[in-house]
Structure formats: C-alpha cells, structure tokens
Amino acid sequence: MAEAITGPALALLDIGEIPRGLRALDGLIKEAEVEIIGAGTVQGCRYLIMFAGEVEPVQRSLVRAKEIGAETLVDTVLLPYAEERIVPAIRDGTVRWPAPGDTLGMVQTSTPSTMLRAVEAGLKGALVELVQLRICDGLHGKAIAAFWGETHDVEAAIELAEIAIGRGVFDGFRTEIIRRADPAVVEALIPGSTFFKEWRG
Incomplete structure (x- = not known):
C-alpha cells in the first residue's frame, strides 16, 4: 500500500523545457516545505513536477515555480484537498x-x-x-x-x-x-x- 502524502494539497506543473523545469524544481523546494511526489522528463521534451503537502506551503511553492516557469509553462493545477485515490x-x-x-x-x-x-x-x-x-x-x-x-x-x-x-x-x-x-x-x-x-x- 502506498504511503500517505504529507498533506491534503496536491500540485502539478507541466513545463515545456527541461532546463527550466529543473530550475523550477529547485525554486519550489527552496520556497516551502513540500513533498516531491515525482519529478522528471516526459515525452515531448517536457518536465513534470508533482508535489504535495499542507495547503499554504504548496500554494507558495506553486506560485514560485510558476514565476520561474513563466513562458515555458504548458499547464498547472492545484488541488487544495486532493481526492485520496x-x-x-x-x-x-x-x-x-x-x-x-x-x-x-x-x-x-x-x-x-x-x-x-x-x-x-x-x-x-x-x-x-x-x-x-x-x-x-x-x-x-x-x-x-x-x-x-x-x-x-x-x-x-x-x-x-x-x-x-x-x-x-x-x-x-x-x-x-x-x-x-x-x-x-x-x-x-x-x-x-x-x-x-x-x-x-
């Protein structure tokens, strides 16, 4: 059985350039205490970052990552109280x-x-x-x-x-x-x- 995540909030960033994705990952980790569920390259030469935690830290980290991602962002989502499945x-x-x-x-x-x-x-x-x-x-x-x-x-x-x-x-x-x-x-x-x-x- 998978371990529970550290908080109710879940965020996902889809970044269209791998170098910028790594920079966004660095920035969001430094911004607030969140748990990285997964981060890495996917098809289309994109970079995905999924992270979780308490609502306020996740919001802060997402804002910071979006600032860094800027024009390279493909899509993002924040689920403040993500469905547990x-x-x-x-x-x-x-x-x-x-x-x-x-x-x-x-x-x-x-x-x-x-x-x-x-x-x-x-x-x-x-x-x-x-x-x-x-x-x-x-x-x-x-x-x-x-x-x-x-x-x-x-x-x-x-x-x-x-x-x-x-x-x-x-x-x-x-x-x-x-x-x-x-x-x-x-x-x-x-x-x-x-x-x-x-x-x-």
Missing part, C-alpha cells in the same frame, strides 16, 4: 479490478494537469471507481483515465469531468462511455491499456 493511482499504475458495475467511462486530455482536475471532479461528484490513471509517458504527453461503475454514476462522472476540463487545457480532449462493457473490453484493460504490455521505448 489520485496519488496512489499515479504512483503504482495498477489497474484496479474488480469493481462493481458494468459501465466504463474513458477520459483523454492533452495535459496531465487538466486530467487531474477532471479526475478529481468525477471522483468527488459520483460513485465511481478510478480503475486506471496514466499521464504522459507512452501517450505523447497526453493523459488517460478510466472510471468504472453503474451507468448513471459513470455518466455523472464523465459530465463532471468535462466541466472541469473546460477550466483547463481542453484542446483535443475526448470522453467515451461504454455501457454494459463487453468482457473482452474489460480483459483488454486489466493488464493496462498499452498495446505492448512490456515497455518498448
């Missing part, structure tokens, strides 16, 4: 089965920050499970998430996610609802949604 889903990459219901809801966004905003809205507003969350690597810098549950709950989650996406970088987003999903679809998702089940670069 988000970080474990990102950390371990596990597809979570079984879960009750028969309907699959898929979301794709052009940036991971917008995806976190969408996923949180869906999870907090509807009785669904987050069965998969993937950001950037292997997706050309995009992000995907899979909700699972009863049809009306998944429909509600997707609607809430779409509203949240409208507050972020919404170019190229897609959603799909698969009602009474065929077992073959479920089987395809269980090992992960990648075509090659072993990473090939």
